[in-house]
Structures are given as structure tokens and as C-alpha cells.
Amino acid sequence: MGKRMDAAELGAWRGFLATHARLVRELDEELRAAHGLPLSSYDVLTTLESAPGRRLRMRDLADEVVLSRSGLTRLVDRLGREGLVTREECEEDARGAFAVLTDAGARALADARPTHHDGVRTRFLDALEGEDATRLRELWARIDT
């Protein structure tokens, strides 16, 4: 029990944390500066965009973007105030609510996407070599189970 981390393991873990912190901070700042859109909002908008009917139950959306329910309630409030998302009630379950991407939301996303994609590419994807991307994707899948 409690096998020590060797140097490679320690580097893999601490690098993971440090890289994430730095990248997310930079990408968030970049997105806010260029489009007034925080990364967390961008994340919600893309998730909704790729959902069937551009809509998702609050619960499922919270899971997808890894946010607490209350956190998502507030985030959707903010996006609603800007007209990027609306709420719709759920027919099958009267407790439930959908968050729905509006046309304005889709446009805001289309505007912001090039900036963000470039940012991710230069800071992250460009460092991937050979089969790195595939291996990483498989790694996250293994961890997720």
C-alpha cells in the first residue's frame, strides 16, 4: 500500500496539474479579451451545440461540463441574461428544465471558436507528436472508468 511515486510518475502528475492551470488561465483570458466570453461559458455553449436539438437537461449539462448543479444554475442565468441560452420546461418531467442554445448563442460561439481553436492548437495540440493525440484520448478514457 502507498507505493512511492517514481520521478516519471511525479513528473507526469505534477505536470498535468501545472499545465492545466496555466493553459486554462491563458485560454480564459484570451477568450474574455477577444469576445467577452469566459471559458466556462464557451464550454456550455459548445456542449449545447453538439447536443440533439441544441438542448440538454440541466442535470446532464452539469455533468458534461463538470460543474455542480448550483454552479450551472448560475452560469445559465448569466448566459440567459446575455441571450445566448434560454430555459425551456420539460414535458416528461415537470421538475426538469432544458437549457437551449439560442441563435445568438450559436453566433457568439461561431465568433469565438477560431480564437479558441487557435489558442488550443498553439498551446497544446502543436506539442503533440505522432500518436500522442490518440494515446492521450485513450488514456483519458481509461481514467474515466
Add this chain to the structure above:
Amino acid sequence: MGKRMDAAELGAWRGFLATHARLVRELDEELRAAHGLPLSSYDVLTTLESAPGRRLRMRDLADEVVLSRSGLTRLVDRLGREGLVTREECEEDARGAFAVLTDAGARALADARPTHHDGVRTRFLDALEGEDATRLRELWARIDT
């Protein structure tokens, strides 16, 4: 400009974000429950422990743990109140301050470490195969430059 992400790239990036969010949340909760120590505090304590003289300038410490200066000021305040860290003034630079790990801080760290290492191992390191750890470490280094 703006080359589209392919499926592997998208998976590598989104998995990176989602995995980080989930892992950090779980590890933080685990550490708080078992030792009353948030992950951010743990991070400061280990960083100090492995620094020469168990001390670091506030500025350097903030960089290491990827926190803003003001954020670090408050975090060191909290750790100081619990007696895990003290401040010392800097001789060469009268503006400067060191954060120094106390013996109590070192003990708290020693207590918490097994819990945290087990958590990291079962959630992250156990999923690494073959040369994964080494490759990851190299990847973070490439990204960092």
C-alpha cells in the same frame, strides 16, 4: 490558420479538461475529509518542503503553485493561522517575504501524504501503461516551453 481539430485531437483536449476537473474535485474532497486540508494547501506545503531551507519567496511560490500573488497571500494567511507556515522577512530585499514550512506543517504533510498518494495512484497512475509516465512528463515539458 485555424486548422480544424480532428477527432483524436478533440478527444485529447476535452478529455484533458474533463479528467482534470473530476480528479481534482475528488482528490480535494478526499483530502479535506481525511485531514481537513484542501488540495491547494497541500500543494503549497509540498512545494515548500522540497525547496531549499523549506522556504520560498512569495513570488516564486505563487509561480510554482500557479496562483495569483493575492491568492497566495490569502492562502499563506490561512496556513499561518493553522501554524503550518510562517512568514520571514528577506534580508537582501526588504520588500520581500519568505513563506517557511513549520515543523507542524511538515507533520501535517506527512499525515496527509499517504492518503493523497493513494488517491493519485488509483485515479491516475494506475491507468498509465508502459512508457506512458515518461511520455507524459516529456509532453508537459514540451508544452511548458
Add this chain to the structure above:
DNA sequence: GGAATATCGTTGCACTTACAACTACAATAC
């Protein structure tokens, strides 16, 4: 059918964090 239990989304509250402004000091320019 009715009671107990679980789930959905929201709210009150506390906590953590970042940004901007500030003071104190250091380094550079002239």
C-alpha cells in the same frame, strides 16, 4: 391508493480566487 424515499433545479450562504489600486522598496537613467 398512499406513504416513504429519491431526484430536479434553485436559493442562502460561505469560501476561494483574481484584478486593480496601494505602499514600500529596488533598479535604472540621467
Add this chain to the structure above:
DNA sequence: GTATTGTAGTTGTAAGTGCAACGATATTCC
């Protein structure tokens, strides 16, 4: 040497987030 500019750390303030508790509805069990 003095003026300018830069840096270290702290503080006021505001934003974002999670937890616990809540009202409303669903589901399960008898």
C-alpha cells in the same frame, strides 16, 4: 544624487463556485 520606472507583497472589492437546505415533482414499495 535625484527622478523615473519596475517589482514585492498586501488589501478592497467583485465574481464564480460548492454545499446544505428547500419546494416541487417522480418513483418505489406496501
